[in-house]
Amino acid sequence: MKKTILLLYLMTLAPITAQNEKFQGQPPIEIVPTTSKPVQKQWKGSFTYDSANITFSNNFEGARLNGIIKNNDSTYTALITSENTPINTSPWYAFKIWAKEKRTINVILTYQASAKHRYYPKLSFDGLRWSPLDSIQYTEFEKGDKNFGPGSLPVKISMKLEVGRDTLWIAGQELHTSSHVGRWMDSLSQKPFVSRKSMGKSREGRLLDLLTIGNPKSKNMLMVISRQHPPEVTGYLAMKSFIETMASDAKLARRFRKKFTTYVVPLMNPDGVDNGHWRHNAGGVDLNRDWANFNHPETRAVKKFMEEKVVRTNGKFYFGIDFHSTWDDIYYTVDPKLKGNMPDLVPTWLDAIKEEVDGYDPNVRPSDRMHPTTVSRNYFFVEHGAEALVFEIGDNTPREFLREKGRISANVLMELMLERLK
Template sequence: MKRFVLVVPVVLFVLSACATVQNTDCTQGEVRLTQDFSNAPDYACRRTGLAAFELTVVPESTPINPSPWFAFDIETAREAEVSIALDYGEYRHRYRPKVEESDGNWIAFPDSAVSLDDDGHAATLRVTLSPGRYRVAAQEVIGIGERAAWREDFAARNELEIETIGHSLDGRAIEALTRAATTPDAPLIIIVGGQHPPEVTGVLGLRTFLTTLFADAAANAALDRFEWLIVPDLNPDGVAEGHWRENLGGTDLNRDWGPFEQPETAAIRDAITARHGAGHTPFILLDFHSTRHDVIYTPHDNAGLTPANFSAGWIALLNGAWTGEGEAFARDPSHNPGLPTAKSWFALTYNAPGLTVEFGDETDRERVAELSRAAAIALRQYLEAAETQPGLDG
């Protein structure tokens, strides 16, 4: 994939392209738009010019959280000024469009290449492309195969086991990364990610968090005192199909912790239950997501959970480890009370703190990495202190 440059003569190009259109098939011609890879939805596409397209961006069901995801390839046999209109219907533009460069890095379209209608229900991307194939998406595309490869590599490098704890509706494996404690009754730490497909900064943050947490061999003594259950990609079907929010069962998985009507959430519930039955008392749950800003949703400090001080203690250590600009994460102890989310179910079922770690959709990716490293360092410090101060962990 090659670099793209901003279009200048947009109006002249669009007029001439529209005047000569005969075939409205987006997948044919010298300039083509296709959606045939993991993470790409199958939106209706209409060719409106020789190098102009319109995508109808619709969710898998309604009502739904407004996370209008898109991902597609543009292939051109010649230098072309390309226009892609995104029609969101009743929803509004959310993600800043990005393109993958030849080195695998993703860069955002400049503001001047993206125009919105007055109410944000439609966006038009306009770029000049050299001959080649270009992947464009709302966020970085991390497909099913790449996620599986990352789990395998991470487990191998950090001496974790890969355990299939269940299967999705479409038969894809739900894989957990596990690490056994050195004692039979060690507390259980659960880390979850990938419940909502477009939340890519949550995926990137979780990866850096885990890499930092397990990187230091000297910290293994503290880590060894806990049983680890890590499920980085709970919704593989939603990722594969390019969903905004749900699995193939039309369910937001982070509203199914309690009903457990979907096989993905039932699988992680059963894995937690089995470990609890084997003597591993659930200690904390961290659930990684993305939203519009960097925030950690926590229980209230007076909620009567054990360990009682975890949220305040961990965030204080996180702020102490933070070396970046401005505030690290905001803290919100009042988000989605009463809903069947992972953190709410965990608190109700095990009287233990569940926290949702959210990274901003457009948070600079280096800041995402810095936040994740600070969070992992803080958790390691907390667990080390729990080892030396008996009252801290209960």
């Protein structure tokens, strides 16, 4: 088992370790106002070129294609812009193409000023099963001179695509919108010890769904959230594997559920995800800067839920985790000198994960700046004493490896928490 995991991991690291580089993490969180800002809605529909019998569409959940220009019958330029600015370089795109006759076309992806191409194109014929574009069909232009991270990105790219009557889907990552996430929650809540309910509504009125794994009266609680940032699909996929492990029929998971109950909000920002946003919610702000002000219904719903749970059960949250994606696997933790409800849980856990996965040594970046709370991790720790962290998965981490990592992380955590509760 260990060998397989190591191999999978080395595959992701090959281009990085070659330069002896390791992702050092983002600079300290900037405190920004989180009052709502205007968002530009995307025009939705189909762009058809009769002369070439070809159609491009952004008329689906999670799509982002702001315009398409025909250069000639076989070359098209796509325009991708964000919901508002300033914004992080996480330029999401997703659209469909079909044509009356089978042919090969080139599609050039271009972005608004200051944004660059980040997500390697994934293709699908059903919107469910995705595979990366063959690298010989992919060309980068004006690539940055760094080997890694934002400085390495190209300004634009070109994709050579075979199109025909079967609709071809193209997206920055696999599409996991509120319908997909809803189906996953439904299937999981078939189990007698899992339930799904809504804990509020987003700004645009989408349900904010919550999964409960275990006994809802339990005093010993964990909080799990994901997808504050729409394009961060790899973090979401790791969360899925983590939660499926905790909700499995394995002996450890059964034992864990007798003592602990896990609450999960798999989709913190359904409006952003379904509208194909790069980062913000429908109120035009980064939700993960709103955990001190609580200006938005999405963050407010979690705060209210956690506070009420603590009062009703007279219990506490021992652990809080927020899944994200970035350039490479990294953990943003709370400085171990600060003690919560289960001191040292997170560092011990991360060491154990590294131990389980031979040769795997991702960056751990502790912080002791907990005020103002601003981000979910700080809120979980400061207001609830939950041992908390941001669990970041690389954009390109192989899917099989991130599922393994989610599974191992859950198993090790359950063992440790059961030991500590004794």
